[in-house]
Amino acid sequence: xxxxxxxxVVALCKRRGFVYPGSDIYGGLKGFWDYGPxxxxxxxxxxxxxxxxxxYARDDVIGVDAAIIMNPKVWKASGHTEAFTDPLVECKKxxxxxxxxxxxEINGHERKEHGGKGDWTEPxxxxxxxxxxxxxxxxxxKAYLRGEVTxxxxxxxxxxxxxxxVKIPFGVAQIGKAFRNEITPGNFTYxxxxxxxxxxxxxxNPDKKEAERIFKYxxxxxxxxxxxxxxxxxxxxxxEHGDDERAHYARAAEDIEYKAPFGWxxxxxxxxxxxxxxSRHNLTYKDPDGDEEYIPWVIETSGGVDRSxxxxxxxxxxxxxxxxxxxxxxxxxxxxVAVFPLVANKPELVKKAREIYDSLKGxxxxxxxxxxxxxxxxxxxxxxxxxxxxxxxxxxxxxxTVTVRDRDTTKQKRVKLxxxxxxxxxxxx
Ligand code: GAP
Numbered sequence: 001x002x003x004x005x006x007x008x009v010v011a012l013c014k015r016r017g018f019v020y021p022g023s024d025i026y027g028g029l030k031g032f033w034d035y036g037p038x039x040x041x042x043x044x045x046x047x048x049x050x051x052x053x054x055x056y057a058r059d060d061v062i063g064v065d066a067a068i069i070m071n072p073k074v075w076k077a078s079g080h081t082e083a084f085t086d087p088l089v090e091c092k093k094x095x096x097x098x099x100x101x102x103x104x105e106i107n108g109h110e111r112k113e114h115g116g117k118g119d120w121t122e123p124x125x126x127x128x129x130x131x132x133x134x135x136x137x138x139x140x141x142k143a144y145l146r147g148e149v150t151x152x153x154x155x156x157x158x159x160x161x162x163x164x165x166v167k168i169p170f171g172v173a174q175i176g177k178a179f180r181n182e183i184t185p186g187n188f189t190y191x192x193x194x195x196x197x198x199x200x201x202x203x204x205n206p207d208k209k210e211a212e213r214i215f216k217y218x219x220x221x222x223x224x225x226x227x228x229x230x231x232x233x234x235x236x237x238x239x240e241h242g243d244d245e246r247a248h249y250a251r252a253a254e255d256i257e258y259k260a261p262f263g264w265x266x267x268x269x270x271x272x273x274x275x276x277x278x279s280r281h282n283l284t285y286k287d288p289d290g291d292e293e294y295i296p297w298v299i300e301t302s303g304g305v306d307r308s309x310x311x312x313x314x315x316x317x318x319x320x321x322x323x324x325x326x327x328x329x330x331x332x333x334x335x336x337v338a339v340f341p342l343v344a345n346k347p348e349l350v351k352k353a354r355e356i357y358d359s360l361k362g363x364x365x366x367x368x369x370x371x372x373x374x375x376x377x378x379x380x381x382x383x384x385x386x387x388x389x390x391x392x393x394x395x396x397x398x399x400x401t402v403t404v405r406d407r408d409t410t411k412q413k414r415v416k417l418x419x420x421x422x423x424x425x426x427x428x429x
Contacts, residue, residue: 001235001314006261009310009317010188012324016384018042018313019189031185031193033306038384041334041365043196043309047175049331050198050303053225054173061171061200062164066152068177069132072143074151077280080129083248084147088126088183092119099183101245104263128180130193145179150300152176153201154277161285168285168296169214171202175305187262189306196305201273203285203296211272214299215252219270222301223256226268226308230329231315235259239266249276258311267307273298316385323378326385327408330428333385336364337424340377342393344370353392356402356417360390363421364428382407388424 002008013019018039022032035043055061075081087100093114098106100123110118129147133140146152153160153172160172175198185191204214219238227233241253251274255266275295278284286293316327330336339357341349350370360366367386369377374391381389389405396402401414404423415423 001259001261003261005314005317006188009313012317012326012383013039013188013313031182031191033189033192038334039309042312042328042332043305045332045334046305046308046312047196047198049229050225051173051175054171054198054200058171060169061173061202062160062166063173064153064156064160065174065176066149066156068146069134069143070146070151070155074155074281075129075144075147078151078154078277079248079280080147080151081127084129085125085127086183087123089123090121092121097183102184105184105186126183128182130179130181147178147180148302149174149176149178149197149199150201150302151277153199154281154283157278157281157283157285165288167288169202169204171200173198173200175199187260187265189310190260190262190265192306195307198303198305200301202299202301204299206275206294206297211274211297211299215270215272218299218301219254222268222270222303226256229312229332230327231258231312235315237264239264247271249273251276258315260311260314265307267311268301268303271300271302273300323382325382325407328385328387330387333387334365335367335381335384335386336428337366337388337390338369338377338381338386339366339390340369340374340392342374342391348397349392349394352396356390356392356420360421360424364424378405378410387427390420
């Protein structure tokens with residue numbers, strides 16, 4: 001990956017409407033980002049693909065959508081009010097604060113600001129939960145924006161078991177926003193204060209061998225999922241957490257990391273949470289077919305939607321002679337198809353192209369373009385990752401065929417109008 005790919009992708013994101021700085025007109029707000037018309041499609045496509053493959057394609061996973069704000073007792077029981085912390089150090093010379101474990105950023109600060117010499121406070125534990133205050137009467141009730149979507153699954157465990165009549169082993173999936181008061185947000189959306197997670201809590205028998213087997217199973221599933229959606233396998237790896245870095249709830253943890261321009265970076269964690277959460281919430285499971293009552297163990301997969309989106313963009317970004325092309329998997333591409341007339345000043349071509357556009361619109365996210373010349377339109381679609389461009393030309397008026405141009409190869413082929421929708425459908429899986 002070229003060293004300036006990071007800057008180029010960030011610039012493309014703003015220029016083409018993937019991601020803007022949050023509250024841009026007021027100078028932004030550190031750690032907050034807004035997704036534009038193409039970004040929201042990319043993010044929704046990632047979430048849709050995850051839900052499709054994690055919930056609908058399986059018989060053992062169901063979903064929930066819990067509230068972002070929960071009774072603060074949840075976070076006390078889960079250990080987050082006490083242990084959900086990062087080590088914070090402050091530069092004694094300028095009072096800038098950093099995470100003590102981010103050595104590169106600390107060294108960079110010393111180099112840039114203080115001629116290579118640092119003078120730091122001792123590390124202090126800094127809690128990442130974001131506080132909110134509820135109600136109208138003083139003192140207002142203190143609560144938290146959730147720091148991980150996970151707890152919404154655990155606090156509903158009994159409701160889920162009794163209403164959905166699920167039997168162990170089973171999983172509960174959830175996608176939603178999480179908030180962390182990060183000490184140093186940065187690297188574009190990579191470390192934000194508001195972000196989305198796609199998580200699976202998989203409940204199993206409390207058995208060491210079973211935990212190891214399921215952990216291994218989900219590691220492979222999750223790694224393969226990213227590869228199946230086009231991520232370069234050579235830029236992916238696992239990294240096991242050492243004893244000193246595991247979250248307070250995890251007995252074992254491995255990250256899936258991507259080789260980003262700023263170094264190998266985590267974007268999904270597979271965690272063995274054991275019985276940590278259910279026991280802290282005093283919850284048990286009773287086998288509906290027997291008398292046995294026990295605390296199940298949990299294997300968790302926790303992916304970041306924003307980090308995945310960013311890494312899919314970085315991974316898909318290619319410069320190919322004079323064009324920029326985003327090689328996003330068709331399932332993830334914001335628009336699947338762009339339709340245009342060969343030239344915009346021939347009413348019969350425009351009319352025919354419009355008919356084709358209208359006939360496809362109900363089936364796929366598609367876009368219309370008649371600006372500039374055909375070459376410019378191809379380039380514009382390549383840059384936003386549209387896999388196919390359909391051009392209506394004079395031959396279309398004679399034989400009802402169109403050219404379909406492939407984004408990655410730039411090859412064109414003629415396809416009969418009646419076969420067009422199936423052509424895209426076949427290539428979208
Ligand atoms: N429930 C477990 C959990 O939350 P985590 O490793 O703290 O585990 C899981 O977070 C994922 O959430 C990360 O791999 C990352 O993709 C995403 N994530 C965490 N903090 C983030 C942040 N500050 N900005 C963006 N994404 C973040």
